Amino acid sequence: MSFIKSFARSALGKATIATGAAVGGTVIYLDFIKAPNPSNDISYKPLVKELPPPPSRSQLIDNLKNTKTFDVLVIGGGAVGTGTAVDAATRGLNVCLLEKTDFASGTSSKSTKMAHGGVRYLEKAIFGLSKAQLDLVIEALNERANMLRTAPHLVTVLPIMIPVYKWWQVPYFFVGCKMYDWFAGYQNLRNSTVFSSEYASAIAPMIDNANLKATCVYHDGTFNDARMNSTLAITAIDNGATVLNYFNVEQLLKDKNGKLIGVKAKDLETNQVYTINAKAVVNATGPFADTILEMDDEPEGLPPKIANPPRMVVPSSGVHVVLPEFYGPKDIGLLDPSTSDGRVMFFLPWQGKILAGTTDRALKSVPENPVPTEEDIQEILKELQKYLVFPVAREDVLSAWSGIRPLVRDPKNIPKGADLTGATEGIVRSHIITKTNSDLITISGGKWTTYREMAQETVDKLVKEFDFDSNIKSCQTNNIVLIGGEDYAPNYATRLVHEYRIPLKLATHLASNYGSRASLVLEYYGQSDYNKLPVTLAGNKDFHPSKTSNSALNNLDYQSFEEPFTVAELKYSVKYEYARTPIDFLARRTRLAFLNAREALSAVDGVVEVMKQELKWNESTASQMRAEANDYISKMGITV
Structure with a gap:
């Protein structure tokens, strides 16, 4: 061999790495980054060559069987579910998390791979005079910095170019980028700047520079979403949580007063059913939140025989495609600020390839495993073609997938059976935490960047609403580093x-x-x-x-x-x-x-x-x- x-x-x-440049001989691109840890001592610590493995699946199941009552049971192993498990476990709570399939098997593995504040929401906040939109941007910018600190190996800074084809738009986009910097405050990643068309062409020779006036450049984070999700799951286990994939919750258990006291769940590998008791139950199933809420509506806690249209979640399909590396520059992304239907679209370097997306198509129900349509794929390729000097070939698509955005509304305000199908562009991607009469806590909405704050707010509510009979710490997730980030x-x-x-x-x-x-x-x-x-x-x-x-x-x-x-x-x-x-x-x-x-x-x-x-x-x-x-x-x- x-x-x-x-x-x-x-x-x-x-x-x-793309570094500074001069634009017209007057604008200097400053490329200063605040390191998560200014100390260089970590560079000299020995490599970890031996480490005991985490508890085996059978050992975790033994924990399940031997624990009389958990403090918190989390249903759902996506970003928010595992984030909630990490938050609760690091506060000293005894936590169990059950995921029907695998960690990040749904929406949490199908994002645009950006840790971002949402530059598009900032535009809406300013021109719509929307404080809600502005709060969402500031919240996400804060959490963006947290992701860079807690998972420095998984999250990195990515410059993003906005091509400008009209001179009057140059100051418009540049001011918007600088405001994005300004709202980030001391957590700003790098300074926004302007590149001349010549310099932009040198960085991205595949971009059509005909009529290109300049490009505005701002910065956000990029990350590997599914690996972040599995890292959260392992971090929760490392802090004492019992976390199991391929466990399906089949019934919600209630006492004589109609209050939740646990669940019945099936191990999908052995088909064995377990009764799991818990003081508090959290529904963190993302787009499938309504499924658990419907079970909660039933006196016996079983799924209804006929599923109703979702009330809390307004499902929307977002498709992404992956193309070979020659479709874009290696170290800088591209933002299409206005597609044919008025949305924005990203073309980003990711894991050595080019990620393009996303579409936004309203759905009536949430599919178990959404599949991209050819129409969606062609829509993305059509938008990309506007910027390239060579023809976009369908056979160059290396992969494509569809993810469901859990855009949400308060289910208390939506009557049962209401048809919520419609446009989703105007919905703020904030999150909602609700509590039902049975004491089921549901957290849904938001986006990957804000997962940690969503988890913190969820556990804060648990601590406020339930008696855990123990000395609970304050939130620790602003201080910890996730597995793999230590000494990195x-x-x-x-x-x-x-x-x-x-x-x-x-x-x-x-x-x-x-x-x-x-x-x-x-x-x-x-x-x-x-x-x-x-x-x-x-x-x-x-x-x-x-x-x-x-x-x-x-x-x-x-x-x-x-x-x-x-x-x-x-x-x-x-x-x-x-x-x-x-x-x-x-x-x-x-x-x-x-x-x-x-x-x-x-x-x-x-x-x-x-x-x-x-x-x-x-x-x-x-x-x-x-x-x-x-x-x-x-x-x-x-x-x-």
Whole structure:
């Protein structure tokens, strides 16, 4: 397997960062960033090469069975649900969280990948004289800074260009960008500026510069949403919470006074049903909040026989597509300030590809697994074409997905059976916390950037409304650092290259997704040549650890090594991050299905083969997992 070793020693890329420029010889681009921690001591702490794994799934289930009554039971393992679990656990509460499928399996993995204040909301706030919109922007700007601090490995600063094609719009957009800086206050990331058309073309040569006058540049955060979600889940477990994926809440349990006292939930892996008691129950199911609320309306706490239209959630589908890296600059995004229907659209570098979106299509109900339509994909490509010097090709779409925005209204103001289908552009993406007569607490709405504040407000309400009979701390999430962020520094990838002699592309991928725990993945990586294999090759029988034949070498090409996802990373995700299915790994622990669905399809067999060994699956289970993964990924916008 010497080819693996030689590949591991090669250098496969070099990160570059767009820095300052002069516009017309007068405007200087100042690029100052406030580091989360000004101390350089963390750069010299030893790499973490050994760490006990978190409690196994069976151990967490034992906690479930042995706990008479939890303080807080959270239903839903998305951003807000896991954030609430972290907040409650770090205050000293005994917490249980149940997720029907996997962490970030829904909306929380399908965002625009931005930690942002919402520059579009600022425009609405100013011209609409809306204090609610302005409060939303300021709140999100504060939380943007918090995300950069608590997860420095997952969240980074991203400059975003606004192309301007009319001279009078240059000061208009620039003033808007400076106001965005101003409202961020001392937490402003970098100063907004103006680039000349010549400089913009140098940064983004794929952009059509005909009639381009200038570009205004502001800054926001970009992040890996699904990895942030799983990191929150693991952080909650690390602080004592019992967190389980693939547990479906089938019934809400009530006492003789109609008050919630817990739930009945089924382990979807074994079909065993558990009765779980809790003093307080939180509904954090995002777009599916109405499903739990309907169960709460029923005296027996069971799902109604006939589902009603959602009352709290006004569902809206947002589609994104991913394109090859040559569709945009590597280190700067693009904002389309006015699409044909008056919305904004982003074209952003993300995980080595270009992310484009999003659409906004109102729905009557919330689908279990939304699928992008061809119409939505074409709409995005049409908008992108306005800015490119070459034709946008449908076959270049590497992946596409649809996510449901949980835009919300107070359900108390909506009669049952009301049809809420309609335009969603004017709805403020704020959040709502409600309490029903049974004491069910529901938190819904908001956006990824404000997840922490939403969680804090939810736990604040729990502490106020319920008697937990213990010394509860104040909120700790403004002070903690999430798993992987401890001892992390921007030079971490370089340290990994020096320590393990691996390609820079692999080191950058691991450092920016696992932080200071990347070295644990690389300890697996160094154990065998098989662990070094890309997951796309792991299913090849000639590469199985028991084989010595290298006949499969004849079938190798560069494409096999283009994506930096290895068997080592898969084994780590199973042991340390509760990946239970191939989709968990391909779509959420890594983002291969979101980045390149065709490559993800080719990796299914290898992932199934490794997980079969790690999780002791029989052949029937392996076949089922293979079929489910192929079905899921094949619906992610790719053409045959």
